[in-house]
């Protein structure tokens with residue numbers, strides 16, 4: 823049931839991750855790259871300002887998937903953004 827845990831959610835785009843990208847303590851980032859928004863966990867998403875700035879830029883440039891092959895056919899940006907924990911909005 824960990825899938826609903828916010829540790830598995832990208833703070834920028836809301837994509838569910840296969841591992842907790844900030845570690846199970848939420849303080850040990852993996853520096854992986856989000857398949858969707860392309861954020862580097864532990865870098866651009868390390869502050870609220872950084873998260874908002876990156877998200878704005880990403881959406882304004884068309885909200886393109888970083889790894890297009892993983893994009894679900896019926897993908898909805900708004901549905902996915904609704905996964906972002908409120909404290910990161």
Ligand SMILES: [Zn+2]
Nearest residue numbers: 832835856859
């Ligand atoms: Zn993301």
